Amino acid sequence: MGKLLNFIYIIFLQFSRQPIFWLLLVGFLAYEYLALSDISSPGDVLTSTSFLVQAGILAFILFGIILVQLDHRHHLEDLYSTIERGMLFNLIGKLLFGLLLSLFFTIIFYVFYLIYYLVQGFAFNHIFISAIFYMLLYFCITFFISYFIGILIAIWIKGRLAFPLALIAWGLIGPINTSFLGIHLTTLARWLNLGEPNPSGVYNGLYGLSIDWFYWLKHFVWIVTLIVFLLIALYKTYSIIKRKTFSKLIAFSFILLLVICYGLSLDRQLYITAQDEEISRELVEFLYYQKEQPEAKSLDIHALSYEINLEINRLLKTTVNMELINNQGELNELTLSLYHDFKVKELLVNGKIVQIKRDKDLVTIPLTEKWGQDESIKLTITYEGTSSSLFYANNRAIYLPYYFNWLPSVDASPSFEVDSYGTLVRNNHQLKYPTEFVLNYEGREPLYTNIPEVKPGQFKGTSSTGLSLLSGELQERSVEDVQLVYPSDIKGNHYNEMKDSTIMLLNYVSNNLGIENLTYPKQVWKAPTLSTSDNSMEEMVWYTPETLIFSYSNSSWYIDSPAYFTYWLFPAISWKYEDIEVEDRDVFRAFDLMYCYLYNQIHNIKDEGNFLDWYKNVSSQGQKKEVLYALSDWLMENDAIEEKQLFVKDWYNLMKNNNSSWENVYKLLEKYKGV
Amino acid sequence: MKSIIVKDITKSFGSKRALDHVSLEIRGTFGLLGPNGAGKTTLMKLLATLDIPDSGIIRIDEDDLSWNEPSEVRERLGYLPQHFSIYRSLKVEEVMNHFAILKGIRGKKVRSEAINSILQSVNLSEQKTKKVKNLSGGMLRRLGIAQALLGNPQIIIVDEPTAGLDIEERVRFCRLLRKIGENRIIIISTHIVEDLESTCDHIAIMKEGKILQTGTRNKLAEMTKGLVFEMDVPFDSPIPIKEEDIISIKQLNNRYLVRFFSEASINNARTVDTCLEDTYLYITKRNLTHV
Ligand SMILES: Nc1ncnc2c1ncn2[C@@H]1O[C@H](COP(=O)(O)OP(=O)(O)OP(=O)(O)O)[C@@H](O)[C@H]1O
Numbered sequence A: 001m002g003k004l005l006n007f008i009y010i011i012f013l014q015f016s017r018q019p020i021f022w023l024l025l026v027g028f029l030a031y032e033y034l035a036l037s038d039i040s041s042p043g044d045v046l047t048s049t050s051f052l053v054q055a056g057i058l059a060f061i062l063f064g065i066i067l068v069q070l071d072h073r074h075h076l077e078d079l080y081s082t083i084e085r086g087m088l089f090n091l092i093g094k095l096l097f098g099l100l101l102s103l104f105f106t107i108i109f110y111v112f113y114l115i116y117y118l119v120q121g122f123a124f125n126h127i128f129i130s131a132i133f134y135m136l137l138y139f140c141i142t143f144f145i146s147y148f149i150g151i152l153i154a155i156w157i158k159g160r161l162a163f164p165l166a167l168i169a170w171g172l173i174g175p176i177n178t179s180f181l182g183i184h185l186t187t188l189a190r191w192l193n194l195g196e197p198n199p200s201g202v203y204n205g206l207y208g209l210s211i212d213w214f215y216w217l218k219h220f221v222w223i224v225t226l227i228v229f230l231l232i233a234l235y236k237t238y239s240i241i242k243r244k245t246f247s248k249l250i251a252f253s254f255i256l257l258l259v260i261c262y263g264l265s266l267d268r269q270l271y272i273t274a275q276d277e278e279i280s281r282e283l284v285e286f287l288y289y290q291k292e293q294p295e296a297k298s299l300d301i302h303a304l305s306y307e308i309n310l311e312i313n314r315l316l317k318t319t320v321n322m323e324l325i326n327n328q329g330e331l332n333e334l335t336l337s338l339y340h341d342f343k344v345k346e347l348l349v350n351g352k353i354v355q356i357k358r359d360k361d362l363v364t365i366p367l368t369e370k371w372g373q374d375e376s377i378k379l380t381i382t383y384e385g386t387s388s389s390l391f392y393a394n395n396r397a398i399y400l401p402y403y404f405n406w407l408p409s410v411d412a413s414p415s416f417e418v419d420s421y422g423t424l425v426r427n428n429h430q431l432k433y434p435t436e437f438v439l440n441y442e443g444r445e446p447l448y449t450n451i452p453e454v455k456p457g458q459f460k461g462t463s464s465t466g467l468s469l470l471s472g473e474l475q476e477r478s479v480e481d482v483q484l485v486y487p488s489d490i491k492g493n494h495y496n497e498m499k500d501s502t503i504m505l506l507n508y509v510s511n512n513l514g515i516e517n518l519t520y521p522k523q524v525w526k527a528p529t530l531s532t533s534d535n536s537m538e539e540m541v542w543y544t545p546e547t548l549i550f551s552y553s554n555s556s557w558y559i560d561s562p563a564y565f566t567y568w569l570f571p572a573i574s575w576k577y578e579d580i581e582v583e584d585r586d587v588f589r590a591f592d593l594m595y596c597y598l599y600n601q602i603h604n605i606k607d608e609g610n611f612l613d614w615y616k617n618v619s620s621q622g623q624k625k626e627v628l629y630a631l632s633d634w635l636m637e638n639d640a641i642e643e644k645q646l647f648v649k650d651w652y653n654l655m656k657n658n659n660s661s662w663e664n665v666y667k668l669l670e671k672y673k674g675v
Numbered sequence B: 001m002k003s004i005i006v007k008d009i010t011k012s013f014g015s016k017r018a019l020d021h022v023s024l025e026i027r028g029t030f031g032l033l034g035p036n037g038a039g040k041t042t043l044m045k046l047l048a049t050l051d052i053p054d055s056g057i058i059r060i061d062e063d064d065l066s067w068n069e070p071s072e073v074r075e076r077l078g079y080l081p082q083h084f085s086i087y088r089s090l091k092v093e094e095v096m097n098h099f100a101i102l103k104g105i106r107g108k109k110v111r112s113e114a115i116n117s118i119l120q121s122v123n124l125s126e127q128k129t130k131k132v133k134n135l136s137g138g139m140l141r142r143l144g145i146a147q148a149l150l151g152n153p154q155i156i157i158v159d160e161p162t163a164g165l166d167i168e169e170r171v172r173f174c175r176l177l178r179k180i181g182e183n184r185i186i187i188i189s190t191h192i193v194e195d196l197e198s199t200c201d202h203i204a205i206m207k208e209g210k211i212l213q214t215g216t217r218n219k220l221a222e223m224t225k226g227l228v229f230e231m232d233v234p235f236d237s238p239i240p241i242k243e244e245d246i247i248s249i250k251q252l253n254n255r256y257l258v259r260f261f262s263e264a265s266i267n268n269a270r271t272v273d274t275c276l277e278d279t280y281l282y283i284t285k286r287n288l289t290h291v
């Protein structure tokens, strides 16, 4: 040990006496400071440090090469070899020095990072823990691997040729390797990349940093591979180890590699942002749901209770006991919906195994005994799989809201659909009746749900809309009995403004449209999923009397433009909450725009009417076109507010009663405006 | 007195045979003399356990020590490579401390005493806190021998220690080697005969991988007794000696003084006392194993 430390110390002395080394360190920190002062979120800043990592990789490869070449130049390898184990200590000492040096850079970087954001007023929360792991992975280990590569290059390639090789290695393993490899080799580039996996992507406030096991394993593959090369050098080049030891170590390394590769090959969900040619998470679902989806008769049955044993780790694994009641005539078959990647392993009806029919998101269950009206049956369903990339479920992040059919749902519609202009929208699978839930949970802690925890890992309660689960890189705060959950990389300011605006709109809509139970919930969650459908205003917010969920990503609770907030919140508390369905989703849009514009006008909320262009821009024909143009013109005239208010109110009732064809809207418009 | 027995060593690099059935008995301060490419470094590397011979054995019978067990040999070994240099930004004492730890000298105090006394003996005490890059060539070489002396090794191997040193440094260095050589085996390789004249008791002369002659300094010097002559040749007359027999030509006031080999006596020539250099030249020129 003393001999190793001695080598480390000797190398340290040499480094510390090189002014260029200190210059590099200062440059590194200056660059970090630039990044920090440019980016206000401690999450974003890390995913944007790829250039720093890229530079670090080059520096460390060179460090490795230079240290070995120094020994060559002084012919020290012979001298060390005449001392018992001298060369072995030399090489291992060099490696350890590289590890310590990478660690040193990492710690300096981290401390600088931490202090900077704490001074900026961020609370010390979980992201700063995750940041340690992130920096260990993408700074420390990556730098160490680079250094290791440098050492091996110099051992085998004597002389100057080592330097062009270093440049090639640098181009291949850095996070911006696509710029060297070209976009056609994206997959290769991904595998070689030792830095941030989404260098051109954005930080996801829910998912957090890319520190999944997968990425650690990928780095371990590198380390073990390099160790294999080192062993070859020890055996062949330096004759330090005996043949027997060598064979044993090599065999062990290969077994280790196999195990790691097996781990890498397992199914898992990873946060990947669309990059270059790769398809986005959104597009995966889009391509799936763009194809024809099976249809099922909607049945008048509903769930009385769910008892769920849930384990969320690499995969979601669960056994759900549910009790259903039949509110209609006799049935000999029943169809539930369940997101297609959740594979049903076993299904029991009243304790007896049955063979189900699976068609995409639908599960059709044959009933051996007739199921009469008002009778209940018990289903036990065991399933597992990876969730939709737009609804995370792994050991890093969970977002399984009530409206997603992650639980078998009596609403036999697919999880998503592609609407008339090709936008992917999430279908609402919310419940319609009070339902009892028991949840036994194992997975990332803490778990946020809309039912109370009765003992560690067990949650119990009733909900009329469904069960929502949330976990991830989040923080929690209580304000006046309201549980606020939001990403740990933001400060979460302007809560009160958001709350006041929300309550005002809730009250207004409740009175105006006669929607019941529109109260301000006890849970307000901000869970950015960063999907492009979040750009559509109907997808921004989801509301139940228990939970208000914001899925857009910005750093505060409220948004800069209060007018927009109306447009985002209103769909959530009106037709989405009431689970109203229409044939053409443009009806919703036309209605929302008018309702919100009026609301803003009445409440003196500054609204430039930017959204109103939509009426004339959206492709439409016939009566639809007439309605949309008429609405647009009408809204431009800033009078007759009362008529307009009465009109939208009646329109809502049409939608609620399933009468909102464009023809009916046209008639209604005629009545109020006179087209 | 202990001796290293080298028995029938052969070592080839590809088709190049660097050592060809070399047998030696190495004792005391031992000089290995030979022209460039003779195989001195190759032999030194084998002795220093840096390489293994294709065939043959090396051992010390008294200690029951065999070179097949390199780790035991290394414990008793100090080595100064042919081209010794070391990290330039380190100080002399740091270098010494580094090697002292590496050679397993435990205890801070023990180490610093050992280092001080060695530096004293190689006359580097004053340079203790100097950085390597500020040392002269001679000082660097003395640091090299100081490093080899750490751990008080029984065997010291010094490869071409005087190459590149000026005369004054060379003389000083040879004196140092002589001093060190008391009570241990020290092997010095060189192609400069003078280096050995004042240091070595036993000398082997090698060429092209073979040992041509071994013996004490005096014995070797006397080998050519009666074979070396000197004669005066005026400037304007030709030198009546074959080119390959000439040892040296000195220019005096009005004539040349020519030193040369000859098997028979020659007119106008007088026999002179022979030295090691004569023997070295005589046998390396003729590849002689007997005189
Ligand atoms: N590693 C090697 N690979 C190939 N040939 C080698 C190697 N080492 C030595 N040789 C050859 O073996 C012969 C002996 O070389 P060696 O270095 O032992 O000579 P030397 O007596 O030390 O010469 P010098 O006085 O120049 O140092 C030379 O012809 C050399 O070219």
Ligand SMILES: [Mg+2]
Residues within 6 Å of the ligand: B040, B041, B042, B082, B159, B160
């Ligand atoms: Mg040599």
